Amino acid sequence: MHLQSKTQLCAGPKAFRAPAPLIRPFRTARNMASAAAGGAAKPTVLVAEKLGGAGLEMLEKVANVDCAYSMTPEELYAKVAQSDALIVRSATKVTRQVFEAAKGRLKVVGRAGVGVDNVDLAAATEYGCLVVNAPTANTVAAAEHGIALLCTLSRNVSQADASMKAGKWERNKYVGVSLVDKTLAIMGFGKVGGEVARRARGLGMIVTAYDPYASEEKARAQGVRLVSFDEALQIGDFFSLHMPLTPGTKKMFNDAAFAKMKKGARIINVARGGVIDDDALARALDAGIVASAALDVFEEEPPAFEGHPLIGRPNVICTPHLGASTTEAQEGVSTEVAEAVIDALQGKLSSTAVNAPLVSAEVLRELAPYVALSEGLGKAAVTLVSDQGFSDISICYSSPRGDDLDTRLLRAMVIKGILEQITTSNVNLVNADLLAKNRGLRISEVTIRTDGSDVLSSLSVALGTGKAVFSAAVDKTGRIYVEGGVKNGTPYLTKVGGFDVELAMQGSVLLCRQRDQPGIVGNVGMALAKSNINISFMTVCRTSRNEEAIMAIGIDDEPTGQTLIDIKDVKGVVEVAVFKDY
Ligand SMILES: NC(=O)C1=CN([C@@H]2O[C@H](COP(=O)(O)OP(=O)(O)OC[C@H]3O[C@@H](n4cnc5c(N)ncnc54)[C@H](O)[C@@H]3O)[C@@H](O)[C@H]2O)C=CC1
Numbered sequence: 046m047h048l049q050s051k052t053q054l055c056a057g058p059k060a061f062r063a064p065a066p067l068i069r070p071f072r073t074a075r076n077m078a079s080a081a082a083g084g085a086a087k088p089t090v091l092v093a094e095k096l097g098g099a100g101l102e103m104l105e106k107v108a109n110v111d112c113a114y115s116m117t118p119e120e121l122y123a124k125v126a127q128s129d130a131l132i133v134r135s136a137t138k139v140t141r142q143v144f145e146a147a148k149g150r151l152k153v154v155g156r157a158g159v160g161v162d163n164v165d166l167a168a169a170t171e172y173g174c175l176v177v178n179a180p181t182a183n184t185v186a187a188a189e190h191g192i193a194l195l196c197t198l199s200r201n202v203s204q205a206d207a208s209m210k211a212g213k214w215e216r217n218k219y220v221g222v223s224l225v226d227k228t229l230a231i232m233g234f235g236k237v238g239g240e241v242a243r244r245a246r247g248l249g250m251i252v253t254a255y256d257p258y259a260s261e262e263k264a265r266a267q268g269v270r271l272v273s274f275d276e277a278l279q280i281g282d283f284f285s286l287h288m289p290l291t292p293g294t295k296k297m298f299n300d301a302a303f304a305k306m307k308k309g310a311r312i313i314n315v316a317r318g319g320v321i322d323d324d325a326l327a328r329a330l331d332a333g334i335v336a337s338a339a340l341d342v343f344e345e346e347p348p349a350f351e352g353h354p355l356i357g358r359p360n361v362i363c364t365p366h367l368g369a370s371t372t373e374a375q376e377g378v379s380t381e382v383a384e385a386v387i388d389a390l391q392g393k394l395s396s397t398a399v400n401a402p403l404v405s406a407e408v409l410r411e412l413a414p415y416v417a418l419s420e421g422l423g424k425a426a427v428t429l430v431s432d433q434g435f436s437d438i439s440i441c442y443s444s445p446r447g448d449d450l451d452t453r454l455l456r457a458m459v460i461k462g463i464l465e466q467i468t469t470s471n472v473n474l475v476n477a478d479l480l481a482k483n484r485g486l487r488i489s490e491v492t493i494r495t496d497g498s499d500v501l502s503s504l505s506v507a508l509g510t511g512k513a514v515f516s517a518a519v520d521k522t523g524r525i526y527v528e529g530g531v532k533n534g535t536p537y538l539t540k541v542g543g544f545d546v547e548l549a550m551q552g553s554v555l556l557c558r559q560r561d562q563p564g565i566v567g568n569v570g571m572a573l574a575k576s577n578i579n580i581s582f583m584t585v586c587r588t589s590r591n592e593e594a595i596m597a598i599g600i601d602d603e604p605t606g607q608t609l610i611d612i613k614d615v616k617g618v619v620e621v622a623v624f625k626d627y
């Protein structure tokens with residue numbers, strides 16, 4: 046949409062295309078289907094690590110799938126420049142250079158698994174690239190591997206097997222310890238931690254957990270006692286690690302932590318190698334603080350075997366990052382990630398987005414009609430801004446939900462609508478907040494509780510600026526103000542400045558401010574007819590009789606400069622604006 050005032054008739058970008066895609070799509074859903082039927086070009090999905098067949102099949106229906114495994118970084122850089130999506134597991138490092146090399150083409154990175162510590166999320170966000178993962182399909186596999194290592198570790202299964210394969214029969218050497226009545230400290234009580242807890246309770250263990258963000262209620266329901274980090278260290282006989290690798294968890298198992306453990310503790314790591322300081326664990330093993338360890342994950346993968354402080358030890362057992370490696374989990378993550386990647390390529394927001402407002406499928410469904418409204422109001426407001434610019438964005442949601450309304454998605458769409466008109470950057474849900482912050486824009490949100498049954502009764506966007514190209518758009522507080530709502534699934538503009546309007550956000554619209562007097566509507570209609578411009582609808586709103594009024598006219602074609610001059614010359618017309626191509 047673009048607005049032209051009488052004095053300022055500048056060209057501008059198009060707007061108000063409802064329904065607005067949440068992420069810039071490769072193609073629309075319809076085009077994807079026609080591409081699938083052999084019509085238009087398909088997007089390209091680069092699969093950089095082995096992916097389950099079911100997910101590959103889903104991708105092949107809508108995209109050209111390029112499976113290229115074990116690439117060097119240089120090969121990856123070359124390929125991403127030709128790809129719309131990239132799918133990885135844990136081995137591929139998706140660094141800032143990858144996003145730079147993609148030159149804006151890459152729209153989504155799909156992680157066929159949980160941990161996204163191999164993806165530079167800050168760089169992805171800066172480049173407006175959505176990152177999605179497959180957060181649920183390998184939970185059970187990881188938990189089962191944790192339990193497998195717990196049992197193996199306690200009964201020396203790996204060492205005894207190796208000994209027998211070497212032709213030995215060493216029954217006394219491999220006496221184990223029992224699990225029943227032992228305390229298991231689960232470090233990180235999320236999805237995998239929770240599944241490990243359930244299974245460990247079945248083994249008769251006393252289960253405690255440390256997780257600063259876990260809910261007491263969930264823990265209680267599972268018969269798990271939440272404890273502090275220090276208490277966990279002091280009481281645990283076995284430790285099972287299940288937190289993500291973040292700056293806060295990096296090397297959290299260090300000399301200081303091991304020093305607090307009971308002598309003879311055992312540790313299992315199916316989370317990430319980086320949460321343990323390897324040298325500190327080696328010292329704890331030497332000192333007998335830690336009796337044995339089972340490691341599935343390593344700081345560097347594959348690890349440098351030569352001189353590794355842990356791998357060659359008799360009381361350390363290792364597996365090569367096998368937590369998610371079951372047939373079932375790999376099929377599961379392949380479809381989970383394929384679905385998210387396809388959604389992203391179609392411009393939809395995935396509920397497994399990692400670097401965008403995370404909105405549940407349920408919330409997404411109910412907010413869908415308001416997404417186009419939010420983006421449209423953002424566009425409408427910014428098109429009214431004069432060349433003096435603006436620095437504040439105020440968004441007001443009127444909703445029966447009051448403060449319970451999840452506004453993150455709507456806020457991001459308002460910002461997207463605004464920024465897309467004033468920057469050449471690819472603005473999407475992923476980077477909208479960041480780009481606004483980088484431009485020094487202050488954003489405030491207010492939610493007003495209203496009556497009604499709709500999720501949102503109305504939404505308003507106000508831009509803090511002294512001047513507008515259509516002065517009627519400035520409200521009493523001196524801000525450009527637009528307000529709208531949704532009727533029968535269509536976004537409507539319902540207020541501009543102090544004037545009520547009734548304007549479906551579709552097609553082109555002429556806004557006209559005039560003195561309320563007879564004949565104006567007819568004369569403006571005549572001026573449009575002279576240019577052969579058809580009128581699709583019209584509404585008029587006035588402050589009071591014989592005072593000011595605003596007329597909104599839906600038009601099938603864009604008026605030329607001369608037509609606008611003709612309209613302006615109609616007696617009583619004060620200012621004119623055009624929202625082009627809603
Ligand atoms: N070895 C393998 O093949 C697999 C490894 N994983 C890894 O397992 C870990 C857990 O995965 P999910 O349970 O799916 O993730 P999740 O996100 O459901 O759970 C992680 C939990 O860690 C907690 N946490 C965050 N910071 C913490 C801290 N400083 N101390 C303690 N807890 C903290 C969070 O509150 C959350 O509850 C991740 O690191 C993931 O990458 C997951 C699947 C397979």
Ligand SMILES: O=C(O)C(=O)COP(=O)(O)O
Nearest residue numbers: 134135157158159160369
């Ligand atoms: O999902 C995770 O976090 C995992 O660690 C699984 O990694 P993978 O996909 O097996 O390389």
